[in-house]
Amino acid sequence: MPNVTAASGRLVLAATPLGDARDASPRLATALAEAEVIAAEDTRRLRALAAALEVTPTGRVVSFYEDVETARLPKLLEELHAGRTVLLVTDAGMPSVSDPGFRLVAACVAEDLPVTCLPGPSAVTTALALSGLPCDRFCFEGFAPRKPGERAKWLKTLAGEPRTAVFFESPHRLAGTLRDAAGVLGDDRRAAVCRELTKTYEEIRRGTLAELADWAEAGVRGEITVVLAGAEPREVSVADLVGEVADRVAAGERLKSAAAEVAAATGVSQKELYDAVLAARRA
Structure with a gap:
């Protein structure tokens, strides 16, 4: 186990609002003002959020998006070993959940550096709660595969999945994914499409996969989260x-x-x- 001095800092994962800045917690506002280093997926969005919260970050702000995530790790680990607090924020929701963060957390765990979390908004649980589908057991599937062959293979793994499934999809691929899902899972499988959660044009569409695919054909905009009903129990040999x-x-x-x-x-x-x-x- 690596040696960690009492002066070691800590990594703070902070959930940010999905759209409405008023969903930010007081702890997030305090952390933005006090953190010595802020690693942000998009520094412009970070500064817009800070302005909406009437907070002025005093720490050093560095970009931390997918393409630079690995390259930024050594310096951030140095900051932590030097006793500084590093605040990690992504564009919306919880870091590491289909957003940058996992590699940094894993590196901190490997070096026995403290990691904590400021809980808050999550598109996954928000969409699940609004879907009207069973919430007692669910699985999160990240982003649906882009390539048709990989998507079909992935959908087949959900054919017998009894838990409600939640996944993200881009607006321009939504209609195709829903149509493919209807073909693999059946037209009548229930689902919900949650668009622009907590934002001005929030929309929740509930129905069968066939109905939702027809609706999406006309075009959809915004951030999309899909909730898919689990498979009905079946007697099989x-x-x-x-x-x-x-x-x-x-x-x-x-x-x-x-x-x-x-x-x-x-x-x-x-x-x-x-x-x-x-x-x-x-x-």
Whole structure:
């Protein structure tokens, strides 16, 4: 374990408003004013937020977006080892959640440097709460894959997922993703599209995948979060799933991983399913 002196600083992950600056916590305003170093995904947005909160940052402000994240790590770690507080903020919501931050947190953990968090707004939980879909169990899928083949493969992993799923999508790809989802998961799967959360033109659209795909065809703008209902429980046998695993293998997946994912989604024995696929090949 690396040696850490009593003078070591700490990394503070701070959630920022999704759109309305009034959602900022008093702790965030104080942290912006007092942090010795502020690592911001977009320095212009940071300064706009500080102005809206009537706060003047006194610390050094550095950019910390995806393309420079790795290059910035050594200097930020030096600041922390020197005893300074580094505040990490992204454009909206919680750092590390499909935003810069994970690499810095992991580096701090590896060097035994303190990390804490100022909780606050999150598009994931906000959309989930507004969706009208079950919230007791859910999974977060990040951004939907851009390439059609990868997106189809990803959607197949959600076919038997019983938990409500939340993911981000860009507005110009939304219609295509919803249409693909309807094709893989069924036209009647329920979903919600949450647009511009907490902003002036906030809009929540709820319906089936087919209905939402039709609506999105006309064009959608803004920040998009999609909430997808989980799969209905189904009674299946190992024999019923052999073809599904075979299709995934034909699409390029390894047999072992395909069998594992299908087994996990349906509750059957992975070994029995794997053996059944091998038996079907021999037959």
